[in-house]
Amino acid sequence: MPPASVKNHVEELLSQPVKKFQTVSGGSINRAARVTxxxxxxxxxxxxxxxxxxxxxxxxxxxxxxRSARSGLRMPEVLGTGTTADxxxxxxxxxxxxxSARSDSNRIFGEQLAELHQTTAExxxxxxxxxxxxxxxxxxxxxxxxxxxxxxxxxxxLQMALDAGKFAGGIAQNFHRLYKKxxxxxxxxxxxxxxxxxxxGNYFFDSEGHPAIYDPAVYYGNREIEIAFTHLFGGFSxxxxxxxxxxxxxxxxxxxxKDIYNLYPLLVHTNMFGGSYARQVEGIIQRY
Numbered sequence: 001m002p003p004a005s006v007k008n009h010v011e012e013l014l015s016q017p018v019k020k021f022q023t024v025s026g027g028s029i030n031r032a033a034r035v036t037x038x039x040x041x042x043x044x045x046x047x048x049x050x051x052x053x054x055x056x057x058x059x060x061x062x063x064x065x066x067r068s069a070r071s072g073l074r075m076p077e078v079l080g081t082g083t084t085a086d087x088x089x090x091x092x093x094x095x096x097x098x099x100s101a102r103s104d105s106n107r108i109f110g111e112q113l114a115e116l117h118q119t120t121a122e123x124x125x126x127x128x129x130x131x132x133x134x135x136x137x138x139x140x141x142x143x144x145x146x147x148x149x150x151x152x153x154x155x156x157x158l159q160m161a162l163d164a165g166k167f168a169g170g171i172a173q174n175f176h177r178l179y180k181k182x183x184x185x186x187x188x189x190x191x192x193x194x195x196x197x198x199x200x201g202n203y204f205f206d207s208e209g210h211p212a213i214y215d216p217a218v219y220y221g222n223r224e225i226e227i228a229f230t231h232l233f234g235g236f237s238x239x240x241x242x243x244x245x246x247x248x249x250x251x252x253x254x255x256x257x258k259d260i261y262n263l264y265p266l267l268v269h270t271n272m273f274g275g276s277y278a279r280q281v282e283g284i285i286q287r288y
Contacts (some may be wrong), residue, residue: 101209
């Protein structure tokens with residue numbers, strides 16, 4: 001259960017007493033609970049006493065930016081964030097009830113993600129940095145996707161892994177060889193608004209069968225990195241990919257590029273968990 005100091009803040013935000021906290025999954029980083037008030041309304045609370053103090057405010061900014069795109073994708077609305085006197089950070093959101101997919105749910109998901117990706121900006125990046133999982137994510141703006149991908153995605157995570165001894169010697173040279181080849185391997189496209197951390201654990205279908213997304217790591221990037229990420233941990237449904245392609249077709253030969261994009265989330269997982277993720281990175285980079 002959350003500390004009493006968090007409960008007091010939640011009741012202040014809601015202007016009503018909390019009747020019950022019910023523990024739910026908050027992922028591998030935060031603790032979470034379903035909040036029920038005296039009048040029967042439900043909300044979603046996450047808290048953490050060891051994360052960076054700006055993590056939840058950055059999550060709020062990301063959700064608000066995704067919501068502003070009006071893609072149709074559902075997501076929680078943030079009611080407030082804060083830090084208690086004892087150093088516990090929290091975020092309070094509306095509660096989305098998980099349900100089951102309808103016959104058309106995956107098709108709608110593909111259509112709505114395609115709509116989100118058609119929200120564009122002049123440069124890659126964002127006007128603030130944020131987090132992917134518990135790790136910092138640099139969003140310094142670039143006019144060129146290749147430069148952004150190398151300087152703000154691959155290099156920071158690679159250096160973090162090298163500093164922590166996650167890889168044997170020589171892998172840095174392999175990455176630098178890949179960097180020289182990227183202009184011939186990756187197509188340029190206008191920057192798209194991305195969820196940034198879109199895998200099977202960061203979406204569900206709500207009680208009405210509508211796709212709902214959460215826990216974003218938002219920025220403007222090449223949309224191919226987002227679609228590649230959806231393939232990484234088992235993939236999404238064939239109906240999802242078909243609908244996406246019909247509404248916003250990817251450039252030819254995407255399947256030959258997706259492993260390059262997935263070096264980023266695999267490096268993130270290497271830094272967070274180590275083990276087999278480092279071996280997956282080594283296997284991909286050796287092919288180039």
